[in-house]
Amino acid sequence: MRLLCIASLASAALAISAAAQPSINANGIVNVASYAIPGLPNSSIAQGSIFVIFGKNIGPATLAQASSFPIPTVLGGTSVKITAGSQNFDAPMIYTTASQVAAIMPSTTPVGTVSATVTFNGATSAPQTFQVVPSSFGTFSINQQGNGGGVFTNANYQIYLANSAARPGDAVIIWGTGLGPVSFPDSGAPQAINMTNIPVQVYVGGKVANVSYQGRSGCCSGLDQIVFTVPAGIEGCSVPVVVKINNVVSNTTTMPITSSSTRVCSDVGGITSTDLLTLLGKSNFNFGVITLSRSTTTSPLPAQFGGGTTTSDGGSATFINFTPVTFAGASTSLQQAALGSCIVSTFSSSSTGTVQIPTFTGLDAGPAINISNTAKGQKQLLPAAQQKGFYSATLSSGTPPAPTVTYLDGGNYAIDNGAGGTDVKNFSLILNVGQQPLTWTNMAAVSANPIDRGTGVTVNWTGGIPGTEAIISGGSVVTGPPVLVASFTCRAPVEAGTFTVGPDVLLQLPPSTVISAGGFTISTSSLSVGNTSNPVKFTATGLDYGYAATTVSNSASVTYK
Numbered sequence: 021m022r023l024l025c026i027a028s029l030a031s032a033a034l035a036i037s038a039a040a041q042p043s044i045n046a047n048g049i050v051n052v053a054s055y056a057i058p059g060l061p062n063s064s065i066a067q068g069s070i071f072v073i074f075g076k077n078i079g080p081a082t083l084a085q086a087s088s089f090p091i092p093t094v095l096g097g098t099s100v101k102i103t104a105g106s107q108n109f110d111a112p113m114i115y116t117t118a119s120q121v122a123a124i125m126p127s128t129t130p131v132g133t134v135s136a137t138v139t140f141n142g143a144t145s146a147p148q149t150f151q152v153v154p155s156s157f158g159t160f161s162i163n164q165q166g167n168g169g170g171v172f173t174n175a176n177y178q179i180y181l182a183n184s185a186a187r188p189g190d191a192v193i194i195w196g197t198g199l200g201p202v203s204f205p206d207s208g209a210p211q212a213i214n215m216t217n218i219p220v221q222v223y224v225g226g227k228v229a230n231v232s233y234q235g236r237s238g239c240c241s242g243l244d245q246i247v248f249t250v251p252a253g254i255e256g257c258s259v260p261v262v263v264k265i266n267n268v269v270s271n272t273t274t275m276p277i278t279s280s281s282t283r284v285c286s287d288v289g290g291i292t293s294t295d296l297l298t299l300l301g302k303s304n305f306n307f308g309v310i311t312l313s314r315s316t317t318t319s320p321l322p323a324q325f326g327g328g329t330t331t332s333d334g335g336s337a338t339f340i341n342f343t344p345v346t347f348a349g350a351s352t353s354l355q356q357a358a359l360g361s362c363i364v365s366t367f368s369s370s371s372t373g374t375v376q377i378p379t380f381t382g383l384d385a386g387p388a389i390n391i392s393n394t395a396k397g398q399k400q401l402l403p404a405a406q407q408k409g410f411y412s413a414t415l416s417s418g419t420p421p422a423p424t425v426t427y428l429d430g431g432n433y434a435i436d437n438g439a440g441g442t443d444v445k446n447f448s449l450i451l452n453v454g455q456q457p458l459t460w461t462n463m464a465a466v467s468a469n470p471i472d473r474g475t476g477v478t479v480n481w482t483g484g485i486p487g488t489e490a491i492i493s494g495g496s497v498v499t500g501p502p503v504l505v506a507s508f509t510c511r512a513p514v515e516a517g518t519f520t521v522g523p524d525v526l527l528q529l530p531p532s533t534v535i536s537a538g539g540f541t542i543s544t545s546s547l548s549v550g551n552t553s554n555p556v557k558f559t560a561t562g563l564d565y566g567y568a569a570t571t572v573s574n575s576a577s578v579t580y581k
Contacts, residue, residue, distance in 0.1 A: 054158025079116035127201030170273025225254030256358025382409025484514035
């Protein structure tokens with residue numbers, strides 16, 4: 021396991037020429053497991069944790085990594101100095117390259133605002149400030165980007181995958197960093213100690229799991245393990261798992277859980293275990309999803325400032341080639357939360373310089389995806405300019421006081437891709453868009469007062485298509501610069517009529533910011549409740565699995581405090 025963990029830390033490193041002054045990228049200091057974007061609530065660096073610095077000319081052209089104890093504070097000509105007031109601390113070095121350096125935050129570093137500099141071959145970078153806290157946990161992910169499937173293993177260090185899923189009652193190891201400081205030297209040989217003084221909570225699909233160990237790994241310095249028991253009552257191929265310490269919640273990663281003795285997961289309203297087993301039995305497979313959606317948004321601003329009620333109809337289609345490994349590490353934008361749970365994803369307009377490892381290959385399904393209705397005419401979803409395999413379009417929109425003209429008003433909509441494309445040949449299907457009876461009954465009450473992220477929020481609804489799912493989603497935007505976006509999507513049986521988005525979800529969002537327009541103020545955050553139809557499968561030459569669905573949602577402006 022030691023070789024595995026060191027390789028996972030070092031494999032993202034880039035090798036470029038290091039002949040100029042060292043520099044640290046803006047917002048380029050992050051937790052090595054979560055890559056939590058600076059400015060988000062979980063982005064501070066914990067005492068005793070492994071962190072990574074992204075920059076230019078900060079190390080040698082060829083990867084150098086620590087191979088013995090004590091871990092050196094100078095490696096490959098690179099060193100990292102942490103400054104807190106008048107105190108300086110040398111960080112033990114894990115690895116170094118020209119663009120990326122990983123080190124351990126000394127456990128003795130004071131909590132608060134500190135700065136870091138990188139010195140390479142005698143030249144030192146300008147300092148960059150960041151926050152150090154006692155605890156801020158990050159979970160490693162399979163795709164090494166801090167999202168998608170997490171590194172959750174059994175006692176034999178085998179990662180749980182869709183065809184080898186965990187079962188209720190299993191003991192699962194979370195691999196990450198950021199539990200907190202230790203009393204022994206960070207650079208010394210690792211010591212497996214149970215850090216029971218830290219108030220760790222593990223949420224599995226929103227359920228609090230029993231934790232039997234929380235502490236340093238015996239394999240690697242700065243690396244933490246948390247052992248929990250899988251609770252009953254939550255199943256799916258993408259069950260979210262987060263670690264909460266006080267009011268700081270880790271990044272969201274997912275794991276497969278099933279009660280089936282075959283250990284093959286399945287999702288209610290998604291891929292069956294039979295279909296999934298067939299797909300994962302292939303060396304690679306082609307996957308397609310088509311969605312038609314309507315969103316009705318209510319804004320508190322007057323109509324002349326873009327307020328009132330806006331209805332927008334849209335569509336999207338995605339065609340992707342996966343291998344079993346890339347499917348396991350698929351990012352949150354390609355995942356469906358397990359029924360009864362929520363997935364959180366984040367975005368920033370400012371890159372930390374992290375390496376983006378491709379997790380999929382887009383497929384050409386033709387020049388356009390055609391949508392037609394006898395009463396409404398024909399529309400097209402057009403391909404994204406920079407990403408093969410992605411298609412989208414706004415089908416209609418209307419904002420008062422102008423008349424609202426809508427497209428998805430109910431009925432049968434024919435969908436096809438004409439003659440098809442290079443990868444996905446022609447297909448056609450009929451998707452029924454029904455009138456949506458779901459009503460968000462407490463929307464006015466929820467949007468009237470700030471939502472306490474540490475308490476959560478409960479939404480209630482009536483109606484909905486029987487046997488389908490309610491979709492609860494929302495997000496918070498920090499206008500920046502840089503712009504930060506954290507959003508969540510939850511799924512629940514429509515018959516439930518209620519769902520609580522808990523603090524394990526909302527504490528990952530930044531508090532809302534407020535913007536002014538014409539003397540009025542409005543939050544940049546939102547919350548929506550909607551309904552999605554059951555999926556309709558379709559086939560095409562070159563496509564191993566495809567489905568289409570519709571969603572209808574009602575959104576309101578809210579404030580998360």
